[in-house]
Amino acid sequence: MRILLIMVLSLLGCSGSIDEPVSYFNVETPRPFGYVNGDEIPQRIVIETRSGITLQTGSLPAKGQINRWLNLNQVTVKQSGQRYQIDLLYQVFYAPLEVKTLTLPGFTLQLSQGEKSISQNVPAWTFTLSPLRELVVRQTEQGEYLRPDSPPPLLANTQALYGLTASLSIAALIASYLCYLYGCFPNRLRRTVFKRALRKLAGLSKADMEQALTLVHHALNSLNGQPLFANRLSDFYRRNPEYLQINSQLAWFFNYSNRYFFSDGMIVVAQDLQQLKDLCQQCRNIERGSR
Amino acid sequence: MIRTIRHISLWAALAVSLAAFVYSCGTLYGIHHDNNLIRQLISGKDVVINKVISGEPELRLARAFYFKQKHRYDEALSTLSLIMDKGDRDFQAKARYNLGNLYLEQAVQQAKAMNINAAMPLAGLAKQAYRQALALNSGNWDAKYNLEVAMRLLPEMDRVDMPDDSPINQKSQLWTTVPGFPRGLP
Numbered sequence: 001m002r003i004l005l006i007m008v009l010s011l012l013g014c015s016g017s018i019d020e021p022v023s024y025f026n027v028e029t030p031r032p033f034g035y036v037n038g039d040e041i042p043q044r045i046v047i048e049t050r051s052g053i054t055l056q057t058g059s060l061p062a063k064g065q066i067n068r069w070l071n072l073n074q075v076t077v078k079q080s081g082q083r084y085q086i087d088l089l090y091q092v093f094y095a096p097l098e099v100k101t102l103t104l105p106g107f108t109l110q111l112s113q114g115e116k117s118i119s120q121n122v123p124a125w126t127f128t129l130s131p132l133r134e135l136v137v138r139q140t141e142q143g144e145y146l147r148p149d150s151p152p153p154l155l156a157n158t159q160a161l162y163g164l165t166a167s168l169s170i171a172a173l174i175a176s177y178l179c180y181l182y183g184c185f186p187n188r189l190r191r192t193v194f195k196r197a198l199r200k201l202a203g204l205s206k207a208d209m210e211q212a213l214t215l216v217h218h219a220l221n222s223l224n225g226q227p228l229f230a231n232r233l234s235d236f237y238r239r240n241p242e243y244l245q246i247n248s249q250l251a252w253f254f255n256y257s258n259r260y261f262f263s264d265g266m267i268v269v270a271q272d273l274q275q276l277k278d279l280c281q282q283c284r285n286i287e288r289g290s291r
Numbered sequence: 292m293i294r295t296i297r298h299i300s301l302w303a304a305l306a307v308s309l310a311a312f313v314y315s316c317g318t319l320y321g322i323h324h325d326n327n328l329i330r331q332l333i334s335g336k337d338v339v340i341n342k343v344i345s346g347e348p349e350l351r352l353a354r355a356f357y358f359k360q361k362h363r364y365d366e367a368l369s370t371l372s373l374i375m376d377k378g379d380r381d382f383q384a385k386a387r388y389n390l391g392n393l394y395l396e397q398a399v400q401q402a403k404a405m406n407i408n409a410a411m412p413l414a415g416l417a418k419q420a421y422r423q424a425l426a427l428n429s430g431n432w433d434a435k436y437n438l439e440v441a442m443r444l445l446p447e448m449d450r451v452d453m454p455d456d457s458p459i460n461q462k463s464q465l466w467t468t469v470p471g472f473p474r475g476l477p
Contacts, residue, residue: 037442039433040427074428091429093422095442132439146440147433149392150385151333152353154326160318167311168383174305181298 021111021118024048024083032127037095040073043104045086052113054083059110066105069094080153092129099130193219194284201277209268212276213257219283230254242286249279330454335360348377352386359393369394384427388434391420395441402444414445 028044035041047055055077063075074089078167106124110117139145179185195217204212220228224236230251237244253276260266325347328338332353351374356366371390373384398413421438424431 036435037439038429038431040429046322071422071426091426093425093438093442095446096438132436133443143403144440146395146399147393147436149356149359150390150433152329152349152356153382153385154329155322155347155349157319157322157326160315160322164312164315164319167308167315171308171312173303174301174308178298178301181301185400 021050021053021113022047022120023050025120027122027125029060029125030129032125035092035127035129036132036288037093037129039092041090041091041092041127043088043105043125045088045109046083047086047109048083048085049111051082053082053111053118055079056110056112056117059108060086061088061107066090069102070104082128094129095133096131097135099128101128103127103128129225191287193222194280194287198277198284201280202270204273206268206273209260209273212273213260216253216276216280217257219280223287230258246279246282246286249275249282253279325350332357348374348382348386350391353380355389355393359389359396364393364397380427384424384431384434387420387424387427388431388437391417391424391434391437391441394420395437395444398441398444411445414441417441418445 024046025048026046028046032040049055057077060075060077061072063072066072069092071091071093072084072088073091074087078085078087092102094102095099104125104127106122109120109122111120112118194240197215200215201212204215218238223240228236233247233250235252237247243250256272256276260268302338328346328350331338332350333356335357337357338354351370355367355374356371358364358370368390371386371393374386375390377383379388394413394417398410398417401410401413418438418441420440421434424434425438428434
């Protein structure tokens with residue numbers, strides 16, 4: 001038992017990680033070679049601390065010139081819980097004569113726990129920088145070889161083209177809808193005569209029989225191009241032969257309408273309205289070309 | 292009533308969209324015209340100056356490009372200096388790179404003529420312009436190359452701090468240079 005207790009105590013003594021203020025620390029850097037003058041070098045520092053310990057962002061290197069050949073362009077700190085991700089973006093301005101070893105300077109991160117301050121060193125990082133030019137400089141007729149000026153860019157017309165297309169499309173849509181409203185598409189209107197009549201018929205009951213009959217009359221008149229009466233049905237069939245197949249229903253309609261409007265004591269039943277709707281539906285099927 | 296309102300609003304929408312169409316046509320024509328001017332300047336033909344002054348920054352960059360081709364450095368510099376803060380990041384990087392080239396070309400010419408005193412500040416200005424261009428767009432290889440040319444022309448040395456340069460000495464020097472009270476005539 002005593003031996004076991006000693007073992008447990010010694011293991012607890014070895015671990016020690018519970019008291020470490022920084023549980024994880026890593027500096028991620030890209031390849032340490034193959035850089036040239038003007039290149040950007042990103043450096044990521046990931047640090048995880050024990051709860052209650054916060055990073056002092058003031059201890060991070062300041063944005064701007066670090067030394068003669070090194071600039072720090074960007075400093076970003078992302079915090080998620082006790083994990084800090086520090087992204088630094090350096091830029092090198094150095095013109096070596098041959099491949100040269102340079103060092104990103106290290107710095108000390110300050111962490112604080114209440115009034116207590118803890119330090120964490122970020123080590124210096126060494127990399128090599130290569131020249132872009134040869135030692136014996138190339139000469140041209142004008143003298144030393146230089147890269148030419150950047151040609152001025154042309155103005156982008158994408159936005160104006162989008163505006164043009166959008167405004168033209170909207171104008172065309174509105175114009176065509178207005179044309180439709182003003183009856184500039186007679187063929188199209190003629191092909192939706194019974195569609196519109198059906199839609200209006202759907203909301204009517206047998207009490208509105210007069211309105212229903214007027215609707216169907218109006219639809220047939222529109223299709224005919226002039227008022228259609230029972231005695232002129234033969235002319236109508238000559239011009240619209242496809243309606244000949246519902247001859248009997250149309251004859252019923254004219255007969256019924258005649259009795260409704262000109263006879264006294266006519267009693268309307270629901271079946272009449274249904275028959276009228278069926279007639280209209282058949283006319284619609286013919287109009288659509290499905291019969 | 293509703294029908295009338297619908298018709299009026301439809302006609303109004305049609306008028307607005309047609310106005311937008313006419314405006315877009317005008318803008319597109321303006322862009323086409325400016326692009327023709329830019330092409331003309333790149334090909335080495337000058338254009339009427341009023342069009343450049345009232346025009347887009349791209350047009351000014353093109354005119355500076357034209358002046359540089361004709362070795363009219365002062366005019367190129369004054370044209371470029373007006374557009375340094377205009378346009379997007381990429382445009383600014385281009386303008387700064389061309390400014391760097393403008394300084395470097397003159398610095399190389401002065402160095403060739405052994406006017407070292409004139410060449411040095413020009414090379415310094417060129418380096419500054421290239422650095423700014425690279426800070427805006429680090430993928431500009433031409434700027435990297437020309438910056439290296441400028442750096443070789445004017446090598447950078449780390450400042451050596453001499454003990455005499457320390458601020459304490461400067462301070463004591465300052466006191467010693469304060470003139471004493473006049474002693475009066477003998």
